[in-house]
Amino acid sequence: MSTETATPTLTKKDFQTDQEVRWCPGCGDYAILSAVQQVFPELGIPRERFVVVSGIGCSSRLPYYMNTFGFHSIHGRAPAVATGLKLARPDLEVWIATGDGDAMSIGGNHLIHVLRRNVGVKILMFNNRIYGLTKGQYSPTSELGKKTKSTPLGSVDYPFNPLSLALGAGATFVARSVDIFQQHLRDVLRQAAQHKGTAFVEIYQNCNIFNDKAFSYMTEKETKDDNVLYMEHGKPLVFGKAKDRGIRMRGTEMEVIQLGTGLTADDCLVWDSKLDNPATAFLAAQLLPPQFPTALGVFRNVEVPSYEERVVDQMRHETERLGVGTLDDLLKAGDTWTVGGVAS
Amino acid sequence: MSTSVAEKEKRAISLEKLDEVVIRFAGDSGDGMQLTGTQFTNTSALFGNDLSTLPDFPAEIRAPAGTLPGVSAFQVRIADYDIHTPGDAPDVLVAMNPAALKKELKDLKPNGVIIVDTDEFNQRNFAKANITSNPLEDHSLDSYRVFPVALTTMTRRTLEGSGLDTKSMDRCKNMFSLGMCYWLFSRPLDNTISFLGKQFAKKPHLAEANVKVLKAGWNYCDITEVFHDRYEVPAADLEPGLYRNITGNVSLALGLIAASRRSGLSLFLGAYPITPASDVLHELSKYKNYGVTTFQAEDEIAAVCAAIGASFGGALGVTCSSGPGIALKTEAMNLAVMTELPLIVCDIQRGGPSTGLPTKTEQADLFQVMFGRNSDSPMPILAPSSPKDCFDTALEAVRIATKYMTPVTLLSDGYIANGSEPWKLPQAEDLPDLRVTFRTEAAGFLPYQRDPETLARPWAIPGTPGLEHRIGGLEKEDVTGNISYDPMNHDHMVRLRAEKVARIAADIPPIEVHGDESGELLVLGWGSTAGAITGAVNSARRRGLPVSRAHLRYLNPFAANLGEVLSRFRKVLVPEMNLGQLAFLLRGHYLKDVISYSKVQGQPFTRQEIFDKILEIMEPNQNVH
Numbered sequence: 001m002s003t004e005t006a007t008p009t010l011t012k013k014d015f016q017t018d019q020e021v022r023w024c025p026g027c028g029d030y031a032i033l034s035a036v037q038q039v040f041p042e043l044g045i046p047r048e049r050f051v052v053v054s055g056i057g058c059s060s061r062l063p064y065y066m067n068t069f070g071f072h073s074i075h076g077r078a079p080a081v082a083t084g085l086k087l088a089r090p091d092l093e094v095w096i097a098t099g100d101g102d103a104m105s106i107g108g109n110h111l112i113h114v115l116r117r118n119v120g121v122k123i124l125m126f127n128n129r130i131y132g133l134t135k136g137q138y139s140p141t142s143e144l145g146k147k148t149k150s151t152p153l154g155s156v157d158y159p160f161n162p163l164s165l166a167l168g169a170g171a172t173f174v175a176r177s178v179d180i181f182q183q184h185l186r187d188v189l190r191q192a193a194q195h196k197g198t199a200f201v202e203i204y205q206n207c208n209i210f211n212d213k214a215f216s217y218m219t220e221k222e223t224k225d226d227n228v229l230y231m232e233h234g235k236p237l238v239f240g241k242a243k244d245r246g247i248r249m250r251g252t253e254m255e256v257i258q259l260g261t262g263l264t265a266d267d268c269l270v271w272d273s274k275l276d277n278p279a280t281a282f283l284a285a286q287l288l289p290p291q292f293p294t295a296l297g298v299f300r301n302v303e304v305p306s307y308e309e310r311v312v313d314q315m316r317h318e319t320e321r322l323g324v325g326t327l328d329d330l331l332k333a334g335d336t337w338t339v340g341g342v343a344s
Numbered sequence: 345m346s347t348s349v350a351e352k353e354k355r356a357i358s359l360e361k362l363d364e365v366v367i368r369f370a371g372d373s374g375d376g377m378q379l380t381g382t383q384f385t386n387t388s389a390l391f392g393n394d395l396s397t398l399p400d401f402p403a404e405i406r407a408p409a410g411t412l413p414g415v416s417a418f419q420v421r422i423a424d425y426d427i428h429t430p431g432d433a434p435d436v437l438v439a440m441n442p443a444a445l446k447k448e449l450k451d452l453k454p455n456g457v458i459i460v461d462t463d464e465f466n467q468r469n470f471a472k473a474n475i476t477s478n479p480l481e482d483h484s485l486d487s488y489r490v491f492p493v494a495l496t497t498m499t500r501r502t503l504e505g506s507g508l509d510t511k512s513m514d515r516c517k518n519m520f521s522l523g524m525c526y527w528l529f530s531r532p533l534d535n536t537i538s539f540l541g542k543q544f545a546k547k548p549h550l551a552e553a554n555v556k557v558l559k560a561g562w563n564y565c566d567i568t569e570v571f572h573d574r575y576e577v578p579a580a581d582l583e584p585g586l587y588r589n590i591t592g593n594v595s596l597a598l599g600l601i602a603a604s605r606r607s608g609l610s611l612f613l614g615a616y617p618i619t620p621a622s623d624v625l626h627e628l629s630k631y632k633n634y635g636v637t638t639f640q641a642e643d644e645i646a647a648v649c650a651a652i653g654a655s656f657g658g659a660l661g662v663t664c665s666s667g668p669g670i671a672l673k674t675e676a677m678n679l680a681v682m683t684e685l686p687l688i689v690c691d692i693q694r695g696g697p698s699t700g701l702p703t704k705t706e707q708a709d710l711f712q713v714m715f716g717r718n719s720d721s722p723m724p725i726l727a728p729s730s731p732k733d734c735f736d737t738a739l740e741a742v743r744i745a746t747k748y749m750t751p752v753t754l755l756s757d758g759y760i761a762n763g764s765e766p767w768k769l770p771q772a773e774d775l776p777d778l779r780v781t782f783r784t785e786a787a788g789f790l791p792y793q794r795d796p797e798t799l800a801r802p803w804a805i806p807g808t809p810g811l812e813h814r815i816g817g818l819e820k821e822d823v824t825g826n827i828s829y830d831p832m833n834h835d836h837m838v839r840l841r842a843e844k845v846a847r848i849a850a851d852i853p854p855i856e857v858h859g860d861e862s863g864e865l866l867v868l869g870w871g872s873t874a875g876a877i878t879g880a881v882n883s884a885r886r887r888g889l890p891v892s893r894a895h896l897r898y899l900n901p902f903a904a905n906l907g908e909v910l911s912r913f914r915k916v917l918v919p920e921m922n923l924g925q926l927a928f929l930l931r932g933h934y935l936k937d938v939i940s941y942s943k944v945q946g947q948p949f950t951r952q953e954i955f956d957k958i959l960e961i962m963e964p965n966q967n968v969h
Contacts, residue, residue: 017814019826048809053653054816063814064827069806071656072816074679077649080641084650085806087637088612088659092806110649113642311637318632325634327605327772330598332586335535336769337390340584 010041017067028179028205029058032126033065035182036095039189040068043093050093053082055102058133059126059205062097076107079114082121083307090308093193094121101131104140104160115169118197120306124189125202126179127162130211148210163285163299166200167278173199174281174300179206180219184230184296191298197306218294227289231297236268239293247287254283256292273301359530359574364423366431367525369518370448371440373406373416376518380438381418383522387535389589389766392579393422396875397764398430398948403619403702410464410472415447422529424578428730428875430763432950436528438521440464440495443473449485457489457528459521463496491570495520502560506553516557523561530576533558583768590767592731592760593620596664596690597627599738601634604660606739607746607778611636612654613662614647616669619702620758621692624664644672648689652676655685656815658782658805660742664690667709668699671716677751678717681841683815684792684801686745686752688738689713693757695946704946705758707871708922713753714900714929720838722845724748725899727755729874732767734760737897739776744848746780749800755899757921759948760872786810791825799844801825849901855909859885859892862912865961868938870896870926873919873949880954889962899926907934915961917941919954 015037023029040050050068054060056075063070069092073081078096086094103111103125114121130148131137137150141162145154166174173195177185185203192199204215218227225241237247244259246268257263273281281299288294305313367384371377378399385397398419407414421431436457439445441464452458465480479485480492499517500510519536526533537555544551565571590598604611615625615638629638637654641647648663655661663673670691680687693709695701713725724744728737734756745752783789783802791813792801804811813825821828822836857866859881869877874895881893894909896902910916910930916938918927924940931937941957943949959966 046809048807048812051656051806056817063816066814068812070812070814070816071653071683072814072818073649073652074675074817077645077676080646080649081653081656083641083646084612084614084639084653084655084661085657086653087639087650088610088654088661089657089806092657109642110646113646315632315635315637322633325601325631327602327775330601330605330631330634331769331772332588334588335386335390336586336588337392338586339392339579339582339768 010047012037012041014047015040015067017065019064021065022061023058024209026208027058028128028207029062029126031179031182032124032185032203032205033062035185035189036062036066036124039186039193042190043193045093049091050095051085052095052097053078053085054097055099055107056133057099057102057131058207059097059099060102076102076105077110078102079107079110079119079121079123083114083117083119086119086121086308087311090120090312096121096123098123098125100125100127100129100139100141100162104162104165112165112169115166115171115198115200117307118170118172118304120196120198120308122192122195122199123201125162125200126205127202128205128207128211129159129214130207132207132210136210161285162202164282167282167285167300171200171300172197172302172304173298174285175200175298176202176204176296178204178215178219178296181296188298191301195301195303197304217289227293229287229293229295231271231273231284231295231299233271233273233298233301236265236270238265238268254287254292271297273298275300276302357572357574359576362575362577363425364421364427364431365436365529365575365577366419366421366434367436367438368417368419368434368448368451369438369521370415370417370444371438371518372409372444373402373404373414374409375416375440376515377416377440378418380518380522381420383536383539384525384531385420385764386539386589387526387531388420388422388577389587390535391531392582393577394425394427394580394582394766395420395422395589395764396427396430397421398759399762400947401703408472410441410443410469412443412447412473415444417444417448422577424580426580426582428878429948429951432952436525438525440518440521441473442469442475442479445479446473446475452488454487455489457491458485459491459493459524461495461517461521462492463494493524493564493570498560498564499557502557503553506556507549508553512550513553516554519554519558520561520564523558523563524565527562527565528571528574530574533562582766585768587766587768589764590731591623591762591764592728592734592756593623593692593762594627595731595767596728596734596738596754596756596761597624599735600628600660600662600688600742601631601636602735602775603739603742603778604634604636606775607660607742607780609658609660609746609780611662612651612659613638613664614641614650614654615639615664616641616644616647618644618666618669620694620761621664621666621669621690623761624690624692644669645676648673648676648687652680652683652685652687655680655687656683656806658803660688660746661686662688662690664692666692666694667696667712670709670712674717677723678719678721679817680751681717681721681723682817682820684749686749686803688741688745688752688754690754690756692761693755695944701946703758705872705948706921706944706946707755707757707873708925708944709755710899710922710925710929713755720842722842723900724750724752724845724848725755726752726897727871727899728760729871729895729897731760731763731765735767739778740897743776743778746778747800747851748798748844748848749803750845755871757872782808783811784808789813790823791815792820793823794840799840799847846901849904852898852903854905855894855896855903857892857894857909860890861892863890863892864913865891865915865917865958866910866913867891867893867917867919867954867958868896868910868930869893869919870899873921876949876951876954877919879951880958883951883955884958884962889958891958891962896926899929902933907936910934910936910938915939917957917961919943919949919957921948
């Protein structure tokens with residue numbers, strides 16, 4: 001259904017709509033929207049082939065601000081809508097905007113299944129660790145003890161680690177970035193765009209109204225270098241303002257090492273996002289403050305056939321084997337008999 | 345029971361012609377009764393009978409062997425004339441064990457034929473079926489013609505030396521009973537022999553064993569005096585043409601594929617397994633070379649959402665389920681109402697509420713699909729009236745969904761989904777032209793600008809340059825489709841959505857009255873009650889009663905002339921397999937105090953039940969029974 005035309009040169013402006021953006025002033029969603037609008041035109045894909053699908057929540061308003069095809073669906077169901085769309089139209093670039101409530105709570109089932117099937121869609125999960133649109137209840141990623149409107153004495157729920165969940169579901173591309181780390185975020189989005197199966201990107205996003213400064217420990221100038229670990233494929237895991245600390249394996253666990261005192265970057269784990277076994281990526285996903293820096297970057301990036309490729313392959317093989325079905329063949333299949341000697 | 349050759353030669357077996365016969369095969373879930381019944385059906389279809397079937401099986405895959413809950417039955421009625429139902433009461437009951445006899449005997453006609461496997465009639469099985477005395481000896485069957493046969497013993501004897509173990513041998517005993525029935529009703533064996541060859545293509549020794557037992561059952565009747573009479577039901581005088589026997593679920597699947605072909609849209613089914621709808625998923629998954637995509641989703645919600653996503657992409661999105669699954673889909677169905685995308689929602693109704701009676705039939709989801717969504721949410725509803733009608737109804741549902749850009753519910757039920765009847769195949773070129781045009785013109789495109797006649801909005805699919813737009817569940821501003829919370833706009837849009845569905849009434853056939861155009865009593869039904877109502881009204885008319893009938897395919901909106909038709913009859917009887925849901929709608933729409941006649945036993949109406957009700961209304965002073 002795609003038409004082969006010369007791809008026009010698009011700019012960020014081509015992906016902006018005339019709709020007034022209605023997020024709260026200072027919301028991290030603005031930064032994410034901006035990054036997406038900058039990356040899309042770089043991909044060399046005609047604008048009409050992009051579809052942004054979302055569920056419900058603040059994050060899920062994103063399609064209205066993207067001048068592409070868009071579908072603002074119902075709470076938690078964006079992966080299901082997107083799966084049907086991608087199966088019907090493998091030629092489209094299908095992106096999902098979702099949040100921690102939408103994807104991890106009401107839509108948890110669809111999320112794990114889209115990941116296990118490896119449908120060729122990109123999932124941007126805005127994680128602000130709170131329900132914003134419903135005005136401040138704790139979410140499945142809120143930390144234990146979190147005091148919110150619905151947990152006045154503190155949450156007694158253990159939170160999900162979204163990346164661990166995605167890896168456990170068999171996700172083939174798993175990454176994390178932060179709303180205001182624009183360059184890093186764009187780089188992660190570009191890599192996600194190149195991935196042909198499901199790409200799951202967790203984006204830490206600050207809700208300045210209901211959960212302000214949730215990620216300040218890693219975004220404030222004074223503390224961020226010591227609390228952020230940028231992981232790059234093929235490079236040693238080194239962090240800290242002075243690049244004086246690193247991560248290495250000890251047995252089946254990761255540990256922080258101090259570099260300089262006889263230990264160098266060569267002693268650190270060299271990050272490999274292409275490993276078939278997701279175990280190391282899972283360990284990296286478990287690096288959490290205060291003991292560890294928070295890891296950002298691409299945790300896993302392995303290529304296996306996408307779901308829609310397998311579906312299309314089966315259809316092609318069956319059509320080669322049986323020929324394109326005709327209505328006549330369809331109707332006259334099975335045991336038939338003639339009444340009244342009519343030739344048919 | 346032995347007969348000498350001399351005696352056999354003297355014996356004259358009479359061949360009696362019957363215009364119809366009803367046979368019920370009943371046994372344990374593991375006895376293969378559905379297969380036995382289906383084979384008898386297919387052979388009779390190929391012979392040229394008109395027929396109708398009623399499978400009746402438990403929800404449990406294998407309830408404990410020999411118990412009452414484990415009984416599985418298959419009823420088939422064959423006739424030399426046009427019939428509408430699988431028959432009220434069987435003439436012949438094949439009971440493979442005491443539980444089957446106990447459970448099914450109540451329906452058998454007086455003087456009916458009972459074939460039993462005497463090997464199964466022992467104390468152990470009596471205990472399992474809660475039977476205190478042997479029915480073959482206690483004279484409780486005196487008013488029937490009982491043919492006790494040691495089916496198991498003879499099956500094992502037939503397969504002596506075959507190398508099969510006893511368990512495998514016993515699996516063949518249904519073929520012995522089928523062979524007997526083929527002899528009794530003068531049916532050839534070749535169709536089943538060829539079926540067995542295909543079925544066991546990879547296990548030829550099992551094909552051989554089954555064929556051997558089938559023939560043994562036939563020969564047993566041929567050389568012993570077990571039956572004194574033999575019957576024949578001549579071919580029916582059906583309209584000339586090419587026929588096949590079809591169940592409602594297969595017919596529905598084929599109708600959807602045909603609609604896909606005639607519309608030029610790829611068919612996408614999103615489904616989650618559920619009784620009695622799964623066969624639609626099974627059937628459609630065979631047609632990949634027709635461009636059919638079947639997606640077995642993680643749940644009912646994902647199934648319908650994927651279908652909506654496919655529709656947004658320009659495919660024919662379909663989802664198929666039963667009541668409990670429809671309950672889960674309702675929020676997404678409303679998304680399709682709001683986004684005004686074509687979507688076919690098939691509800692193969694079963695007994696409820698909750699998990700209810702998964703394998704039994706009911707028509708009680710009408711309110712659910714009519715009203716079971718938040719806010720004013722109009723959705724067209726169509727109901728097929730027989731297995732073969734599922735094909736035509738599917739085509740019609742697709743026509744409405746694509747022409748009006750709306751989700752449509754198709755309400756089938758377990759009775760017609762699993763039941764079968766001969767279907768005269770339509771010519772492919774005679775099927776309706778359902779071609780669809782997508783919006784391609786970018787100039788002046790507005791997502792919610794409507795066709796002035798149908799009020800349909802344009803179908804503008806991704807990939808079309810210049811048509812980039814956003815849709816969703818939030819209220820739309822008229823014409824532009826932008827988000828709008830404006831009070832007057834909302835009021836306007838709610839009315840527009842209602843008006844769009846209401847206008848379909850002008851685009852569907854008027855109600856046709858069979859019998860007198862006006863008068864004392866109209867029997868009005870919908871869906872799968874058509875056969876029983878037709879039979880009952882025909883009987884009443886033969887008795888000279890001025891009774892007419894009409895049947896609804898369209899439950900929302902109703903046909904434009906329905907109110908006027910109702911006004912022409914003094915009384916209207918509405919038989920339904922629910923507590924009066926259509927009757928409620930008719931009263932609400934037309935202020936007509938119809939007479940509701942309810943049956944919610946998980947079983948379809950019999951012709952007799954409706955006939956008796958007609959007599960009760962028409963001849964109130966007569967004692968019917």
